[in-house]
Amino acid sequence: MSHSKEWVLEPETEYRFELDPGNSLAIKLVRGHAEIFGAELAEGKTYLFAYECKAAVFTYQGCTIEMSTASTEYVSEETPMYPYANVHLALEKMRVRAQRAQHGSPAPGPDEDAEPPRVLVLGPENAGKTTVCKILVNYAVRAGQDWAPVYVNVDPGEGGWTVPGSISATSVSAPLTTASPANPLGSAATSAPSTLTSNALLPLVYWYGHAETKRNPLLMDRLIRNLGENVNERHDVDLEGRVAGLIVDTPSSFASSSSTSNADHRHMLIKACVDAFRINVILVLGHEKLNVEMQRTYGNRMTVVKIPKSGGVVELDAHYRHRIHTQQLHTYMYGQPIHPPPGLPASANATAGGESALEAHLSPSSSVISFSDLTIYRIGEQSMAPSSALPIGATRTVSEMQPVQVDPAAPGSGLLNAVLALLAPPQHPDEAERYDEEVLDLQVAGFLAVTNIDVARKRMTVLSPSPGSFAGRTAIMGSFEWTEQ
């Protein structure tokens, strides 16, 4: 690499970097062993990072890395990687015990708890929750036992494998890579070009439609329970997969609240997770008050552990989060090629998290459909005035959970540039089993963006990852807007 430098990292240190918008970075492990959030780097291979990525290369034994220049970079000797590795070892013991019990050899003692680890990770904003979840999942995948733990993302502010506004779960059998914040958990089958088969994650997705849980906590509660039910159903039939357990990444709104009503909501949503995913371990990231609160509420029935926050976690502001949301939506449609830093020879064969960085191009299809093809709903009223703001004696006519059909021809429908979740067809073809709020319980099959509305001809243009008919399908809109970049 020209303009590159070599750094020797002492054992138990990490090289941290942050990239500005136009900056990309190439890192090669020259000697030794190193990992990025638990995913091992292969010696001699060049990895690319871009789009304001912030991450760290950690080494237990020491290593030499060669890299181009990042916008911000430094080496830290203080990391919480040992406590995290200890948590992993404890979870690993639970997996092994669960597997033994599963195989009946030797039978666990009467008091021995042989449940697989089902972990809820809680913490305030910028505590590094997603990073810890990634590290723990990656360590499990690397354990050499063929574990494929389920990664559950109930943070609608973070796109995970799909787009922001959704919550999802998938079982992970290969390390989750880091290259761009648009794919915080690496790429999945839904966002990666179909020619790339190395990462065949197929997430189970529900659409909440907003970035913030306080916008419609009741809907969040219901979707969390739906997701949990689905994961449990899979584990009930996949007993081998079940022993690897699951890890739930949560939004920061679960950890702190600005008002009493928000506090009620966050307790309700934590409880929804605990029930839905049959949680038996809670990890609290560097937050004393929350730790005490969780100990009091759940300490008698499960393990509640406080773990340290890493000093490397970057404070992400609202503008950054907004940019990443736009980027994630754009990446869902178009893919996200990463251009190597200038001077990197083609022979370096650089990859973004293992995939060829420049191939990551997708071509969505733009189609003109009739208004009558697609039935579109929004859940509850678009903007719910607080009850106190309603005229005296007035009651709400639309509840928070009621699907309200959107008329594309109506002025102010808000549909132009809206992001829509296309729902999977209902599981009960039998009309008698259909019910009003059924759309709340349907999984997401994909996402669309409405790019034009022609009221006169009763047609609209939608952008979607693949061509196909939408006739007879149902979609839900939320509050995310599509902007062409």
Ligand SMILES: Nc1ncnc2c1ncn2[C@@H]1O[C@H](COP(=O)(O)OP(=O)(O)OP(=O)(O)O)[C@@H](O)[C@H]1O
């Ligand atoms: N040790 C580290 N060195 C450098 N960057 C890091 C480190 N740990 C985490 N980061 C970065 O800090 C940012 C915030 O971390 P992360 O997303 O894990 O926090 P979070 O608690 O999940 O955030 P949120 O507030 O969105 O819930 C991410 O960009 C992540 O890649």
